[in-house]
Amino acid sequence: MQLPRPATTRLVKSLRLGLCALGLAVLAACGGGGSETAAADTTSGGAASTTPTSGVVSSSTPVTSTNPDGGTQVAGVSTVAGECGLPDFQASLLKRLNDIRAAGATCGATVFAPGAGALRWNTPLTQAALGHSQDMVARNYFEHTTPTGVSFDARITAAGYNWRAAGENIAAGHATVDEVVAGWMASEGHCRVIMNPVFVDVGAACVPGSSSNRFSTYWTMDIGAAR
Template sequence: MMNLSLPKILLTLFFLGGIQMNQDAQQIQQLDPYQTELLRLVNAQRAKGCHCGSLKFLPAQPLSWNKQLEKASSIQADYLAKRKALTHKGQDGLDVRSRLSKANYRWRAYAENIAEGYKSPQEVFKAWMDSPGHCKNIMGQYREMAVVRINDYWVQDFGIPKENNM
């Protein structure tokens, strides 16, 4: 029988948490500066809470970056830039749900923000926060996000991953 004391358990959890934090830091280093800035802006707003129209959102947990969401966002941003029009319908008529599944994102819930014409992460973030629906997506109970910009087209996808046992 294993003899685990509380200090040993806490030390193990500390090191495991450090590994996860190190993996998150490595992943963020691989992002483009605009992606890092939007993730920072989103998480700063979530930490404060806010009103989205008449809905009040309390502070929420920070979102983490997800590569499968990034892939889905990239596919849609590329399609929007080529089409030169905003739509949540993708190439071949794929909806958000289908694009996320095609990118191998196993979702339990999802949302998407799109925008056109903004030159900086700060501009597009402000526009999304000024729109109750987009703001609600940013402040919602999602756990992960990604955002991709191609030319002046922005696609931000959010998700709650499906648990392995579901």
């Protein structure tokens, strides 16, 4: 499994950094796929990437940045889609994330104490996540940034989420909610995105791949704190 690195962007000064890890699944990846976050207080690590050799990939590349403006609502994206046919997708994913945040976790060298606030499901973030998973399937890629250069923070803004901090994890090939969350938590960068107490809203989507795609499923989780 491959875990791409996290990238971060600070509030006043924007930069992208990251760290990569290997595992059984591929989550957000270095230079493509992964996790992105936007926040005032973020950390970063070194950069590296590898090519996944299995049908499951995860990347851990959170990126952070600040959003000077608001955004406009994306039309024509249904939040009913994007669940990969999984029962209770929204409820089970939200419960899993909040149980982990409540219990606390160690992400690499960083210890997150128990008691991080519960996340709330957010429609604009879900629309942004769904649109990205659908796009990865349609154009057959696995990256945070689209082939035309649209970044995760631009997608979140375009979905109508006016954020002060935001992040993104992506994954591919995972079959269940528990499997994808376990993959993210096993990667330091993805883990930090999930455990960051700054975040209060979350949205996610899973879109099945087709016979022409590299992976069977494409996951995107967008997370943030509104202005």
